[in-house]
Amino acid sequence: MSDQKTGSAPHILPPLPYADNALDPVISANTLSFHYGKHHKTYVDNLNKLVGGTELADLSLEKIIAATAGQADKAGVFNNAAQIWNHTFYWNSLSPKGGGEPPAALKKKIEASFDTVEACKKELAAAATTQFGSGWAWLVQDGDGLKVVKTSNADLPLTKGLKPLLTIDVWEHAYYLDYQNRRADYVNAVLDKLINWGFAADNHG
Numbered sequence: 001m002s003d004q005k006t007g008s009a010p011h012i013l014p015p016l017p018y019a020d021n022a023l024d025p026v027i028s029a030n031t032l033s034f035h036y037g038k039h040h041k042t043y044v045d046n047l048n049k050l051v052g053g054t055e056l057a058d059l060s061l062e063k064i065i066a067a068t069a070g071q072a073d074k075a076g077v078f079n080n081a082a083q084i085w086n087h088t089f090y091w092n093s094l095s096p097k098g099g100g101e102p103p104a105a106l107k108k109k110i111e112a113s114f115d116t117v118e119a120c121k122k123e124l125a126a127a128a129t130t131q132f133g134s135g136w137a138w139l140v141q142d143g144d145g146l147k148v149v150k151t152s153n154a155d156l157p158l159t160k161g162l163k164p165l166l167t168i169d170v171w172e173h174a175y176y177l178d179y180q181n182r183r184a185d186y187v188n189a190v191l192d193k194l195i196n197w198g199f200a201a202d203n204h205g
Helices: 029-051 061-068 072-093 104-114 117-130 183-194 197-204
Strands: 135-142 145-152 163-169
Touching (some): 029 072, 061 072, 072 197, 104 117, 104 145, 117 135, 135 197, 163 197
Antiparallel strands (some): 135 145
16 A cells, blocks of 8 residues: 655545445444544544654654554554554455455465465454454465464554555454444454455555
8 A cells, every 4th residue: 555645744534435334234334433533533633743843744654653663662653653554454455345256366366375265264254353352354465475464453564574465453443333242243244245355456466
Protein backbone atom coordinates (compact mmCIF):
# COMPACT_ATOMS: atom_id res chain seq x y z
CA MET A 1 0.00 0.00 0.00
CA SER A 2 1.34 3.40 -0.90
CA ASP A 3 2.23 6.03 1.65
CA GLN A 4 -0.86 7.60 3.12
CA LYS A 5 0.68 11.04 3.55
CA THR A 6 2.56 13.46 1.34
CA GLY A 7 4.15 16.79 2.11
CA SER A 8 3.63 18.44 5.48
CA ALA A 9 -0.18 18.30 5.70
CA PRO A 10 -1.59 16.59 8.78
CA HIS A 11 -2.48 12.92 8.54
CA ILE A 12 -6.08 12.51 7.43
CA LEU A 13 -8.73 9.84 7.87
CA PRO A 14 -8.86 8.10 4.48
CA PRO A 15 -12.38 7.60 3.08
CA LEU A 16 -13.90 4.14 3.32
CA PRO A 17 -13.74 2.28 -0.02
CA TYR A 18 -17.52 1.57 0.19
CA ALA A 19 -20.68 2.92 1.82
CA ASP A 20 -20.99 2.44 5.58
CA ASN A 21 -23.84 -0.07 5.09
CA ALA A 22 -22.15 -1.98 2.26
CA LEU A 23 -20.87 -4.79 4.48
CA ASP A 24 -24.27 -5.60 6.01
CA PRO A 25 -25.19 -8.08 7.36
CA VAL A 26 -21.68 -9.37 8.17
CA ILE A 27 -20.51 -6.02 9.56
CA SER A 28 -23.24 -3.51 10.32
CA ALA A 29 -23.32 0.20 9.58
CA ASN A 30 -23.56 0.65 13.36
CA THR A 31 -20.22 -1.12 13.86
CA LEU A 32 -18.62 0.90 11.07
CA SER A 33 -19.89 4.16 12.54
CA PHE A 34 -17.96 3.44 15.74
CA HIS A 35 -15.01 1.49 14.37
CA TYR A 36 -14.21 3.84 11.47
CA GLY A 37 -15.89 7.05 12.61
CA LYS A 38 -14.64 6.96 16.21
CA HIS A 39 -11.71 4.54 16.72
CA HIS A 40 -9.91 5.07 13.41
CA LYS A 41 -10.51 8.83 13.53
CA THR A 42 -9.14 9.03 17.09
CA TYR A 43 -5.88 7.38 16.02
CA VAL A 44 -5.52 10.03 13.31
CA ASP A 45 -6.30 12.88 15.70
CA ASN A 46 -3.92 11.51 18.34
CA LEU A 47 -1.04 11.05 15.88
CA ASN A 48 -1.36 14.59 14.58
CA LYS A 49 -1.14 15.88 18.17
CA LEU A 50 1.83 13.65 19.02
CA VAL A 51 3.99 14.44 15.98
CA GLY A 52 3.11 18.10 15.51
CA GLY A 53 6.25 20.22 15.76
CA THR A 54 8.56 17.19 16.02
CA GLU A 55 11.10 15.65 13.63
CA LEU A 56 8.39 13.13 12.70
CA ALA A 57 5.85 15.74 11.57
CA ASP A 58 6.61 15.53 7.85
CA LEU A 59 7.08 11.78 7.57
CA SER A 60 4.70 9.27 6.00
CA LEU A 61 2.97 6.68 8.18
CA GLU A 62 5.37 3.97 7.02
CA LYS A 63 8.40 6.08 7.93
CA ILE A 64 6.95 7.00 11.32
CA ILE A 65 6.26 3.32 12.01
CA ALA A 66 9.81 2.35 11.02
CA ALA A 67 11.33 5.17 13.10
CA THR A 68 9.40 4.37 16.29
CA ALA A 69 8.98 0.56 16.31
CA GLY A 70 10.40 -1.02 19.46
CA GLN A 71 11.16 2.32 21.14
CA ALA A 72 9.47 2.53 24.52
CA ASP A 73 9.62 6.32 24.62
CA LYS A 74 7.85 6.50 21.25
CA ALA A 75 5.20 3.85 21.96
CA GLY A 76 2.31 6.32 21.76
CA VAL A 77 3.41 7.56 18.35
CA PHE A 78 4.01 4.03 17.06
CA ASN A 79 0.67 2.71 18.34
CA ASN A 80 -1.37 5.50 16.74
CA ALA A 81 0.55 5.48 13.45
CA ALA A 82 0.41 1.69 13.17
CA GLN A 83 -3.29 1.61 14.00
CA ILE A 84 -4.04 4.17 11.26
CA TRP A 85 -2.10 2.01 8.80
CA ASN A 86 -3.63 -1.25 10.03
CA HIS A 87 -7.20 0.05 9.85
CA THR A 88 -6.85 1.53 6.37
CA PHE A 89 -5.38 -1.81 5.27
CA TYR A 90 -8.23 -3.69 6.96
CA TRP A 91 -10.98 -1.66 5.25
CA ASN A 92 -9.36 -2.48 1.91
CA SER A 93 -9.06 -6.16 2.89
CA LEU A 94 -12.87 -6.27 2.91
CA SER A 95 -15.28 -5.89 0.00
CA PRO A 96 -19.06 -6.10 -0.36
CA LYS A 97 -18.30 -8.52 -3.21
CA GLY A 98 -15.62 -10.40 -1.31
CA GLY A 99 -15.17 -14.07 -0.55
CA GLY A 100 -15.19 -16.66 -3.31
CA GLU A 101 -12.11 -17.64 -5.28
CA PRO A 102 -8.87 -15.63 -5.36
CA PRO A 103 -7.61 -14.40 -8.77
CA ALA A 104 -5.80 -17.17 -10.64
CA ALA A 105 -2.22 -16.00 -10.02
CA LEU A 106 -2.80 -15.53 -6.30
CA LYS A 107 -4.68 -18.82 -6.06
CA LYS A 108 -1.64 -20.58 -7.52
CA LYS A 109 0.61 -18.95 -4.90
CA ILE A 110 -1.82 -19.87 -2.10
CA GLU A 111 -1.94 -23.48 -3.28
CA ALA A 112 1.87 -23.61 -3.42
CA SER A 113 2.08 -22.50 0.24
CA PHE A 114 -1.07 -24.00 1.80
CA ASP A 115 -2.13 -26.74 -0.69
CA THR A 116 -5.66 -25.31 -0.96
CA VAL A 117 -7.46 -21.98 -0.58
CA GLU A 118 -9.63 -23.62 2.09
CA ALA A 119 -6.52 -24.56 4.08
CA CYS A 120 -5.32 -20.95 3.85
CA LYS A 121 -8.68 -19.72 5.14
CA LYS A 122 -8.54 -22.22 7.99
CA GLU A 123 -5.09 -20.95 9.00
CA LEU A 124 -6.31 -17.36 8.89
CA ALA A 125 -9.35 -18.28 10.98
CA ALA A 126 -7.17 -20.12 13.49
CA ALA A 127 -4.78 -17.18 13.81
CA ALA A 128 -7.67 -14.73 14.21
CA THR A 129 -9.56 -16.78 16.80
CA THR A 130 -6.51 -17.76 18.87
CA GLN A 131 -4.96 -14.28 19.04
CA PHE A 132 -5.14 -13.59 22.78
CA GLY A 133 -6.68 -10.20 23.46
CA SER A 134 -6.52 -7.49 20.84
CA GLY A 135 -4.69 -7.88 17.57
CA TRP A 136 -4.68 -8.87 13.92
CA ALA A 137 -4.42 -11.92 11.66
CA TRP A 138 -2.51 -11.42 8.41
CA LEU A 139 -1.79 -13.16 5.14
CA VAL A 140 1.74 -12.11 4.26
CA GLN A 141 4.38 -12.65 1.62
CA ASP A 142 7.61 -14.00 3.07
CA GLY A 143 10.21 -14.25 0.34
CA ASP A 144 8.70 -16.36 -2.43
CA GLY A 145 6.06 -17.96 -0.22
CA LEU A 146 2.94 -16.95 1.65
CA LYS A 147 2.17 -17.53 5.31
CA VAL A 148 -0.27 -16.53 8.03
CA VAL A 149 0.89 -14.55 11.06
CA LYS A 150 -0.82 -12.80 13.95
CA THR A 151 0.20 -9.65 15.78
CA SER A 152 -0.82 -8.14 19.11
CA ASN A 153 -2.34 -4.73 19.69
CA ALA A 154 -0.97 -2.28 17.08
CA ASP A 155 1.93 -4.39 15.82
CA LEU A 156 2.09 -5.25 12.12
CA PRO A 157 4.15 -7.41 9.76
CA LEU A 158 6.05 -4.41 8.34
CA THR A 159 8.16 -4.33 11.51
CA LYS A 160 9.26 -7.92 10.83
CA GLY A 161 10.22 -7.45 7.19
CA LEU A 162 7.08 -9.21 5.92
CA LYS A 163 4.80 -7.87 3.18
CA PRO A 164 1.12 -7.76 4.22
CA LEU A 165 -1.42 -8.95 1.66
CA LEU A 166 -4.61 -8.74 3.74
CA THR A 167 -5.68 -8.60 7.37
CA ILE A 168 -8.55 -9.35 9.76
CA ASP A 169 -9.01 -7.07 12.77
CA VAL A 170 -9.79 -8.99 15.97
CA TRP A 171 -9.90 -6.12 18.43
CA GLU A 172 -13.25 -6.44 20.22
CA HIS A 173 -14.53 -3.17 18.78
CA ALA A 174 -14.32 -4.75 15.30
CA TYR A 175 -17.11 -7.21 16.05
CA TYR A 176 -18.63 -6.86 19.51
CA LEU A 177 -21.70 -4.81 18.56
CA ASP A 178 -22.66 -7.44 15.97
CA TYR A 179 -21.32 -10.69 17.45
CA GLN A 180 -20.69 -10.02 21.16
CA ASN A 181 -18.17 -12.68 22.29
CA ARG A 182 -18.58 -14.86 19.18
CA ARG A 183 -15.30 -13.88 17.53
CA ALA A 184 -15.16 -17.09 15.48
CA ASP A 185 -18.55 -16.34 13.87
CA TYR A 186 -17.31 -12.89 12.83
CA VAL A 187 -14.02 -14.26 11.46
CA ASN A 188 -15.67 -17.04 9.47
CA ALA A 189 -18.29 -14.68 8.03
CA VAL A 190 -15.56 -12.24 6.94
CA LEU A 191 -13.57 -15.03 5.29
CA ASP A 192 -16.62 -16.46 3.53
CA LYS A 193 -18.32 -13.26 2.39
CA LEU A 194 -16.10 -10.18 2.62
CA ILE A 195 -12.42 -11.04 2.28
CA ASN A 196 -10.95 -9.11 -0.64
CA TRP A 197 -8.71 -11.52 -2.53
CA GLY A 198 -8.30 -8.94 -5.29
CA PHE A 199 -6.67 -6.52 -2.83
CA ALA A 200 -4.32 -9.31 -1.71
CA ALA A 201 -3.46 -10.08 -5.33
CA ASP A 202 -2.69 -6.40 -6.00
CA ASN A 203 -0.41 -6.27 -2.95
CA HIS A 204 1.35 -9.45 -4.04
CA GLY A 205 2.03 -7.89 -7.44
